[in-house]
Amino acid sequence: MDRQLTSPLLITPLGPPTKLSASQTFHQLNTFLQTLPSSPARTQLERLADSLGVETGAIAPSEGDRREADRRAKKAAARLERRQAREALEREMEVDGLEHQVEGLEGDGDGDEDMEEGAVAVEGEQGMDDRGDVEYGDLPEDEDDDEPDNDDERIHEEKE
Template structure:
């Protein structure tokens, strides 16, 4: 170590400890509450301060009850405001979802119209009743085309049954 550490702080009492009165405690807490932001802690300190004020006679019992009712009213207003905000957010989400579905339906309708327009153009260029591969459209997985008459059906696989009418 290059330098010497400072000695620890030595705390000495300046005067004798004395007990603080209820009125002094009420006064200190009343002035302290003014600097606190609205929170649960502030509400609890307000309640303690009101109880001390009633005990020392500075605050009337009816005033304490009125303050408690005011706190309950503010708390209920906050709950109501939060509930209204949640409902508004839910309504906005529903509106966005509905407009998204409507947009998807419009796109599907436009695609169908485009496909129909292309088919109409194709029919105009092809002769009477001539079908080309382009006219059949897209074949998707699972689509079954039963145009092949020369292949045997799966139902008649030599089970010994006779198809003749008796």
């Protein structure tokens, strides 16, 4: 790792390098932008092309500002559309959940009413195994070495 490794890709020039002017770069960048799909990279390249166009005089400064305002408006519209779609989906899920709860409250009269309070109904393999809530103190008291309370009790027992 002490020395620089040689690159497996060798780039050989096809001709002498030519220096592009700002206006040539602007026109080539605009041509290239037409082939790109909509993405954050395209937006950044559009902004670069706009600034090059303003610098070279190909577009007016007000045109560059208008294009930026259009980009912001499109972004806000897309954001609003996504938000509305998400809210519609949440409302739909909420309505489905309420309908499911209402169906559960109506019951189907299969004898669940005569069960004692606290009894657990088991419905084959599809049903959930409901064992109730676990409360503090339900678990058996084990001697855990990592519990600081147990260390204190042992110390007191050893002293006596």
